[in-house]
Amino acid sequence: MRFAVSPLWEVVTSFRRLLNDGAVSPVYRPWAAQVRPRLAAAGLDRGWLCELIPSSKYVPHFLNPAPAGPAPVLATELAELVAAPPETVRRNLDHLRYHQDSLGPRARALYADPAARLPRLAQEIEAYWKLALAPYWARIRTVLEADVFHRARQAAEQGAGQVINELHSAVRWDEDVLSLVRRTRPLTREMAGRGLLLVPSAFLGPGLLTRMTPPDPPQIAYPARGVGSLWASRPPTAKAEAVAAVLGRSRTLLLTELDAPASTTELARRTGLSAAGVSQNLTALRDAGLVSAHRAGRSVLYARTAVAETLLGADTR
Structure with missing residues (x-):
């Protein structure tokens, strides 16, 4: 049994989350409110992902x-996606057609020529990543890695069976048998592939997603711990005063305002600093590894890095 933090799993689960919640559950509402307009402006709300990631099933x-x-x-995972065997892609699309009765025009084109269309799909996934996940990735990754650390320690202290039994109510480990609720087809060790891969997700919500494609190990994507507070606004910490003594008040103010990714113009409006001053300070913070920059259409969004989160003492448990 091993764990993995997977960007592609977060692409699938986050896009599905946007489709699944008409009004979006309160946990994800701050993120969705920022992301949806960017996706609409880029046309990513009606592209390849819409046809390939249904809202359910x-x-x-x-x-x-x-x-x-x-x-x-x-980039590594996208290279694996682009290299998917054509027969695998077609078999998966046949299964998708079975569940939703038909395929959209892009999915049909992918079925006809996977080798030619998969790079186009990868380009759209990369564009989606830049708009919807990259500006938030430092915070998301911190939560996912904290979940893995917690469960790895639990495995060391109480055994792998206890980890599985506390993973989700739909998963049970009993007498060397792994049981998944609502999975009707039996899966033997020989059929499943070697080992078990557990993937924490920040966007999965209350359910599970599984991937059973021998000879790969079975994958179980499950909701990570601590997601409930991931998108909540965090008040400035007492530590910010100490940070301001080192970085200066303007740069510390910008870091605290970057609780959610924002552009130079937005930060200038919210802080009262000049646009030129904001730009100069953001450049210095980026050079120091405290903020990252991500292009979103004509704008550039700045986000705090994991280093900045730690520096400000934000609670990411």
Whole structure:
């Protein structure tokens, strides 16, 4: 049994979350309110992902290749996606058609020529990532890695069976048998592939997603701990005063305002600093590794890095 933090799993689950919640549940509302206008402006609310990621039921397995390591980068996973065997893509699309009765025009084009269309899909996923996840990734990754650390310690202290039994109510481990609620088809060790891969997700909500594609190990994506406070606004901490003594009040103010990613113009409006001053300070903070920059259409969004989160003493448990 091993764990992996997977960018592609977060692409699938976050896009599905946007489709699934008409009004979006309160936990995800701050994130969705920022992301949806960007996706609409870029046309990503009506592209490849809309046809391949339904709001419920089956998601094509080729979208989530088994992560090779504990924390692959998006580019590595996209390379695996683009290299998916054509027969696998077509088999997955046949299954998608079975669940929703038909395929959209892009999905049909992908079925006809997977090798030619998969790079186009990868480009759209990368565009979605830049708009919807990259500006928030430092915070998301912190929560996912904290979940993995907690469960790895639990496995060391209480055994792998206890980890599985506390993972989700739909998963049970009893007398060397792994049981998944509502899975009607039996899966033997020989059929399942080697081992078990557990993938925490910040966007999954209360359910589970599974991927069973031998010879890859079975993957179970489950809701990570601490997601409930992930998108909540955090008040400035007492530590910010100490940080201001080192960085200066303007730069510390910008860091605290970056509780959610924002552009230079937005930060200038909210802080009262000049646009030129904001730009100069953001450049310094970026050079110091405290903020990251992500292009969203014509704007550039700035976000706090994990280093800045730690520096400000934000509670990411």
